[in-house]
Amino acid sequence: MLRFIIRRLIQMVGVVIVLSALVFAWLKVLPGGTVGALLGERATPERRAAMEKALGLDQPIYVQYWEFVKRAVRGEFGASTSVQPGTDAMDVFLTRFPATIELAVCALVIAVLLGVPLGYLAARRRASWFDNVSIVSSLVGIAVPVFFLAFMLQYVFAVKLHWLPVSGRQDPDVNGTRVTGFFILDGLLTREFDASWNAIKHLILPSIALATIPFAVVFRITRASVLEVLDEDYVRTAESKGLTNRVIRGRHVLRNALLPVVTTIGLQTGGLLVGAVLTERVFSWGGLGDALALAFTRRDYAVLQVCILMATVTFVVVNLLVDIAYAVIDPRVRTR
Structure with a gap:
């Protein structure tokens, strides 16, 4: 029974990794993106570039994904911008x-x-x-x-x-x-x-x-x-x-x-x-x-x-x- 549970736990980790990659990719193709949502009407090219650099969005995609996974494990998703403005998303x-x-x-x-x-x-x-x-x-x-x-x-x-x-x-x-x-x-x-x-x-x-x-x-x-x-x-x-x-x-x-x-x-x-x-x-x-x-x-x-x-x-x-x-x-x- 213990071996069966361990086998299922390993499969569960694999499923979570795959789904996290899909969520990351999906968020990348949403209209406006994270920077547009944070800046709103203030999203000038200069502000967007500065915000992308601050968030690490100018890094290679695999680096961005690794940072995304580390923040997710720590429960750091940022603050809500509209559901409960200013409140941590977690x-x-x-x-x-x-x-x-x-x-x-x-x-x-x-x-x-x-x-x-x-x-x-x-x-x-x-x-x-x-x-x-x-x-x-x-x-x-x-x-x-x-x-x-x-x-x-x-x-x-x-x-x-x-x-x-x-x-x-x-x-x-x-x-x-x-x-x-x-x-x-x-x-x-x-x-x-x-x-x-x-x-x-x-x-x-x-x-x-x-x-x-x-x-x-x-x-x-x-x-x-x-x-x-x-x-x-x-x-x-x-x-x-x-x-x-x-x-x-x-x-x-x-x-x-x-x-x-x-x-x-x-x-x-x-x-x-x-x-x-x-x-x-x-x-x-x-x-x-x-x-x-x-x-x-x-x-x-x-x-x-x-x-x-x-x-x-x-x-x-x-x-x-x-x-x-x-x-x-x-x-x-x-x-x-």
């Missing part, structure tokens, strides 16, 4: 990262808690009314755009029914103590349970909107995987031996059917970070998605760098954890 990331993680984790929990059991039940009741309704619901979940569903949920449950808040992470009059940046957890740690409950109410609508596509994907993969396992010879052999349904479901069906599901859940985690851009904008969530949208619009390259690179590292780490979970479920994976 501080912008660290401030907004908990908001996105809180939203993504809640959406993933909803998708898994609904998608796996419903997918299993739909497979066990193949061609029944429950199976047909579930399939149609999952198709709707994939087809409806996230931003449209977010607006609909916001309009119905917040504007018309007044059951839930319209936007934000907490009401402005809730002065909760900040410890970790995760509002729900902070309220629990400081015993400010009213602040936690207020944060939960704000989290419901955006997490439901963000969870629709992951739920649909997890449901369909679970259903297809269970159907495939149910047709295997070892399941029929277990039934012929007179084993109880509980033993067959737990030992033979679910354990083997979960392998592709675990992989799908890991991949959907990255998708949640992408989908969070639209969801956070609709609900004024104030996370990484909102920061990325603002940084793209206002050419804040320092924030773009840190958000893209750290999102990449997060995605790679999640996939490492998925690989480890996969190896725990199926020991044969460790030898591949």
Whole structure:
């Protein structure tokens, strides 16, 4: 198991290096470039030349990339020019990262808690009314755009029914103590349970909107995987031996059917970070998605760098954890 983890760690480092090179190259071809974003309307030829020399942009490309990597390892990306002017870009990331993680984790929990059991039940009741309704619901979940569903949920449950808040992470009059940046957890740690409950109410609508596509994907993969396992010879052999349904479901069906599901859940985690851009904008969530949208619009390259690179590292780490979970479920994976 240790050799398997070391092998995956080496692969993870390689992926991060390649992606850092792609981010560096991408930033080089963006309109205006870093110098144009920093100088703005003051970007005269003389000022541009001076700024390029100060930033080392007059050096050979491989020297620039090496300096870029060293600054990234140290967490030095420069100051934000427009998202939070004057604030260090890494501080912008660290401030907004908990908001996105809180939203993504809640959406993933909803998708898994609904998608796996419903997918299993739909497979066990193949061609029944429950199976047909579930399939149609999952198709709707994939087809409806996230931003449209977010607006609909916001309009119905917040504007018309007044059951839930319209936007934000907490009401402005809730002065909760900040410890970790995760509002729900902070309220629990400081015993400010009213602040936690207020944060939960704000989290419901955006997490439901963000969870629709992951739920649909997890449901369909679970259903297809269970159907495939149910047709295997070892399941029929277990039934012929007179084993109880509980033993067959737990030992033979679910354990083997979960392998592709675990992989799908890991991949959907990255998708949640992408989908969070639209969801956070609709609900004024104030996370990484909102920061990325603002940084793209206002050419804040320092924030773009840190958000893209750290999102990449997060995605790679999640996939490492998925690989480890996969190896725990199926020991044969460790030898591949």
